[in-house]
Amino acid sequence: MSATVPMISKAMLDSIREDFPALKKKRNGLPPIYLDNACTTLVPKQVIDAINEYYTTYPACGEGRSRYWFAEDVTCRIEGDSGKGIKGSRQIIREFINARSEKEIIFTSNTTHAINIVALGFRFKPGDVVLLTDKEHNSNLVPWLRLQGKGLIKLDHVDSTQDDIFDLENLKYKLANRKVRLVSMAYSSNLTGYTIPAKDIIKIAHDYGIKVLLDGAQTVPHKTVDVQDLDVDFLAFSIHKMCGPKGVGILYGKREFLGQKLHESDETPDVIEPTILGGGTVTETTYDSYSLLNPPERFEAGIQDYPGQIAAGSAIEYLQRIGMNRINSQENQLNHFLTEQLLNRYGETGWFKILGPHDSSQRGGILTFEIKRPNALGIAEELSKKSNVMIRDGAFCVHSFLNKKFGQGWMRPGLPQEHRMLYRVSLYFYNTMDECQIFLETLNEIFEERSYV
Ligand SMILES: Cc1ncc(COP(=O)(O)O)c(C=O)c1O
Known part of the structure; x- marks a missing residue:
């Protein structure tokens, strides 16, 4: 070594x-x-303490829903407060993967949920192909199989080489010969541990104008992942695989693909629609209409796992200290x-x-x-x-x-x-x-x- x-x-x-x-x-x-x-993974006491602190000190809902003391504390732990010198967990996660903005960090319940947000929200056209590796976890296969079953997409995959490594030539062939719209691949395999050459794959896909989603469930907990350096469009990972609480995951998405407009129907083709809507996702409603909040809130419907989201920040700080x-x-x-x-x-x-x-x-x-x-x-x-x-x-x-x-x-x-x-x-x-x-x-x-x- x-x-x-x-x-x-x-x-x-x-x-x-x-x-x-x-x-x-x-x-x-x-x-x-x-x-x-x-x-x-196992959970260190620093993370357990953060969960405990939530329930014993400010056990309320945050994120702008309420304007009282407990709610302010919750929001501050998640969104931060520069005046008080407190970093929120969303900012800690943004820095950890080097996203440009906190608006690109969506809290989900796990990797599976994050992948489903993209699968269900991406505006596919008939005949679009989604390209996988040959060793996907069911969480990055079943959501696509479902869409294929409904006739909305076709699925294809890149077979590994004889030595069980990623076949870049096969990728190039598939991208040149099929109507691939999205590449969605496990960054590291949970079966073999092998990490695909993601940066090369993304560069090649982008040369064809194709977007890339990486399932980072087995990568982000183990090595530095820099979304800007990779230039990846979407990245999904689970906080519970990195010393954090169960039930919290992250979807990173480039700001331009998460939408800015008030109505999902106004967005351009490559913007993902939020598919689970309700409280916390809209600015206002009438009996006939609604206006969406900007990302990330439009993707975070209903009361959130506030203790989990706060403790996610503690888990990442723990890893950073090591x-x-x-x-x-x-x-x-x-x-x-x-x-x-x-x-x-x-x-x-x-x-x-x-x-x-x-x-x-x-x-x-x-x-x-x-x-x-x-x-x-x-x-x-x-x-x-x-x-x-x-x-x-x-x-x-x-x-x-x-x-x-x-x-x-x-x-x-x-x-x-x-x-x-x-x-x-x-x-x-x-x-x-x-x-x-x-x-x-x-x-x-x-x-x-x-x-x-
Ligand atoms: C590569 C990969 N993708 C997705 C998942 C699903 O993660 P979660 O259960 O946290 O949604 C796992 C879980 O083991 C995984 O290893």
Whole structure:
């Protein structure tokens, strides 16, 4: 590892782990070893304190609905108050992804919600194509399948190369030969951890006048993402995957595509319409008409998750204090160690395989492995029972790709020798080498008991 990459020192890691109450719990005298961070992350006390402060100190609605003391405090925590020197969470998030304006930051309930806002609000024309990768999470597939089912769009995807990396040539071919209107892709795969060359993809798409939505659910929590540098049109991510509360996500959209006019019907073709309307989205109504607020409010209908939105700012400040470079290098270091150990022990071509690129530095904090052995089920449960190690099994919401790769019904036990299971370890900055070591030892014990080794 290069000396210029900042690392998390042992002392820093010890102090970070002190911040996470869940890491102090014990079961059967043993601490938890949480390795399912791609699903959702643990929450530090600073974030829990922010939620607690909301409910105990100003538990009211904010955002201009009410003009009393509690409401002012809520609004101030979300929108900031330069006079009082308080940064609001929307500003913290804007700075974190380097958006131009707070107006480009829309609070949603998660990545799925954010993608649906674009899918439902984008003004597609008959024949428009939406282009995906071959390994989309269902959250960036099902909303589009639905539109395709209604005959509103056609779907297509870019297959990966033999080495499981993004095929830029295939992208160029598709963009030149199909009526692509929107490219919507997972920036990093939750199956393999691989990060697509987003900047190149966006440049190529823009050369054809095509807009790009990135599903940043597995990227924004792990490395610096600069929306201006990428020049991305829309970016979706989940705060609960970055030490924040459950139920808060973000949709970033370039201001020009979020609309300015009072009536959605007045907007130009590339502006997304708000599709969930109601209180908080309009300036006024009559019995016959309504006038929309400007973004982001027009997309934030109804009473919001104020404690979650406030705590989202605390979560991002927490990550910033550690530093995204350190977070990234800690995950890389752990994944490198795990990859080497697993491949040394079990080889890489037989019954044990790692999905995605072999080089762990291309897989961030994710390591998904395939086991093809009789009775390969139940390893996640056993890891949890034996050593409190928590990893994930199943299809990770990427059924479409796995069904194509292994054939429909691949998870159902077939002939004993054909039984296949996938397991995913996903790391975050608070994980340690010792935890990885316990995972490896317990896994090996299970393999021995099952006579795999
Ligand atoms: C790549 C990717 N996209 C979308 C999602 C959906 O995120 P959420 O459940 O927060 O909406 C996930 C969740 O794991 C994901 O990994």
